[in-house]
Amino acid sequence: MQNPFESGHIKNYILLYVSVVVIMILFFIASTLxxxxxxxxKKVFSIEQNNTAKIEKREQVIQKDxxxxxxxxxxxxxx
Numbered sequence: 001m002q003n004p005f006e007s008g009h010i011k012n013y014i015l016l017y018v019s020v021v022v023i024m025i026l027f028f029i030a031s032t033l034x035x036x037x038x039x040x041x042k043k044v045f046s047i048e049q050n051n052t053a054k055i056e057k058r059e060q061v062i063q064k065d066x067x068x069x070x071x072x073x074x075x076x077x078x079x
Contacts, residue, residue, distance in 0.1 A: 002009070
């Protein structure tokens with residue numbers, strides 16, 4: 001194997017390294033130029049609480065629980 005410093009091949013290695021770095025820089029510049037950042041609108045939620053809807057949901061949940069208790073039977077003994 002030849003020593004690249006003595007044979008003059010070091011120029012090729014340096015040129016390869018520099019070309020890779022230049023390509024990386026060009027891709028970075030191209031990606032920042034063509035990347036459009038769209039602004040996202042801030043979502044605002046209502047602070048008011050709707051108590052009637054919560055009461056209706058609770059009543060529906062209670063009714064569903066009653067239906068389940070009739071269908072299911074617990075074991076006499078816990079294992």
